[in-house]
Amino acid sequence: MPHHPPSPDGGDPQEPLFGLDELTQDPQPEPTSFPTPFRDSLQAHRLLAIREIHAEPAAALSPRGQQIRARFPDARLIEVDSHWRIPDLHGNQGSADRWMRIKRETLVLGVKKTLTTRPNGRSADWIAPGPSNGCAMSCVYCYVPRRKGFANPITLFTNIDAIIGHLDRHVAAQGRKPEPNQCDPEAWVYDIGENGDCSVDALVCDNTADLIRAFRDWPTAKASFATKFVNPDLLALDPRGRTRVRFSVMPPEDSRLLDLRTSPVDRRIGVAADFLDAGYEVHFNLSPVVVRPGWQDAWTELLRHMDDVLPERVKRQASAEVIMLTHNADLHEVNLRWHPRGEDVLWRPDVQETKRSQNGALNLRYRAGVKRRALEELRGLLARHAPWLSVRYAF
Numbered sequence: 001m002p003h004h005p006p007s008p009d010g011g012d013p014q015e016p017l018f019g020l021d022e023l024t025q026d027p028q029p030e031p032t033s034f035p036t037p038f039r040d041s042l043q044a045h046r047l048l049a050i051r052e053i054h055a056e057p058a059a060a061l062s063p064r065g066q067q068i069r070a071r072f073p074d075a076r077l078i079e080v081d082s083h084w085r086i087p088d089l090h091g092n093q094g095s096a097d098r099w100m101r102i103k104r105e106t107l108v109l110g111v112k113k114t115l116t117t118r119p120n121g122r123s124a125d126w127i128a129p130g131p132s133n134g135c136a137m138s139c140v141y142c143y144v145p146r147r148k149g150f151a152n153p154i155t156l157f158t159n160i161d162a163i164i165g166h167l168d169r170h171v172a173a174q175g176r177k178p179e180p181n182q183c184d185p186e187a188w189v190y191d192i193g194e195n196g197d198c199s200v201d202a203l204v205c206d207n208t209a210d211l212i213r214a215f216r217d218w219p220t221a222k223a224s225f226a227t228k229f230v231n232p233d234l235l236a237l238d239p240r241g242r243t244r245v246r247f248s249v250m251p252p253e254d255s256r257l258l259d260l261r262t263s264p265v266d267r268r269i270g271v272a273a274d275f276l277d278a279g280y281e282v283h284f285n286l287s288p289v290v291v292r293p294g295w296q297d298a299w300t301e302l303l304r305h306m307d308d309v310l311p312e313r314v315k316r317q318a319s320a321e322v323i324m325l326t327h328n329a330d331l332h333e334v335n336l337r338w339h340p341r342g343e344d345v346l347w348r349p350d351v352q353e354t355k356r357s358q359n360g361a362l363n364l365r366y367r368a369g370v371k372r373r374a375l376e377e378l379r380g381l382l383a384r385h386a387p388w389l390s391v392r393y394a395f
């Protein structure tokens with residue numbers, strides 16, 4: 001029988017502290033100030049309270065692995081052959097309560113074997129080999145679970161030095177960026193968080209901090225990651241303008257329905273100036289845009305709110321990506337079992353078309369005409385209510 005440490009908020013440690021009740025309760029009020037470090041706070045503990053660590057042996061023995069294990073000394077260590085194949089954890093079997101519990105209480109440690117940087121050219125110039133995959137949050141539309149299943153906790157890669165060494169060589173090989181493009185006027189932009197959320201990873205270990213510090217020393221490059229979680233500990237990392245944080249935003253009523261376990265949207269917007277003042281470039285992902293009755297009014301309200309509360313210095317440097325929702329038939333089937341209300345707005349065959357992807361998955365996206373009109377409307381709303389927010393990229 002594994003030993004479970006007592007929960008700091010006094011509840012029965014065997015009872016789920018966070019699960020489907022999140023769908024039926026009003027969100028917890030966000031505190032206005034946070035303890036330092038935030039990762040030791042009760043708020044952080046609500047998202048992550050690690051009790052089991054599944055680790056490849058080399059990952060467990062590595063310096064980063066040992067650092068993570070020291071941080072959670074009461075967590076049970078379970079040896080696994082590969083971070084990709086842990087049948088007890090991955091997949092869509094079981095209930096959503098179980099998935100949430102796994103996301104909150106379980107970590108996986110692995111060694112990233114293949115280090116490749118892929119060209120992108122849309123959001124970023126390059127997709128870096130990420131320091132993690134999987135996520136402790138539970139956005140209903142997320143594509144990350146499509147590979148490992150919905151019960152997909154954070155996998156951290158412990159060979160962060162190798163990842164940084166690879167990036168160092170890649171950055172050096174590019175030289176200076178020859179001309180401006182939609183990613184950035186000067187720097188080569190590397191997305192470091194394609195398959196997870198770097199802000200949440202930073203609750204667990206220093207992978208995010210190490211990457212942010214590495215990019216400080218590469219004057220031709222810039223790190224970039226999207227996030228839906230506000231982690232005040234990132235404010236202390238001194239990125240010196242070489243990291244772009246992209247706060248994802250959507251109308252709060254959509255977010256409450258679809259972005260489970262994330263920070264409230266108004267908090268993501270509310271910390272933008274703090275992040276800018278701490279040395280980050282701050283952009284926004286308008287993402288995903290969900291076409292539903294009344295979506296234009298909801299986005300109008302959101303853009304007006306941003307216009308009202310964001311200071312000029314944030315507006316001057318901000319830019320946005322717009323990403324229309326894509327969905328997936330398998331994910332739809334899974335979601336129907338536990339969160340059918342979300343599917344009311346995500347699954348819209350009347351305005352969506354299907355496309356079979358290379359790996360055989362059936363993906364849904366808005367029909368070309370629907371998407372074009374929605375993007376035009378959204379650009380119109382931006383021009384009217386947040387003209388300072390240029391669109392860097394729309395998809």
Ligand code: SF4
Pocket residue numbers: 134135136137138139141142143144195196197228
């Ligand atoms: S925060 Fe990102 S990676 Fe995590 S569940 Fe949401 S969409 Fe997926």
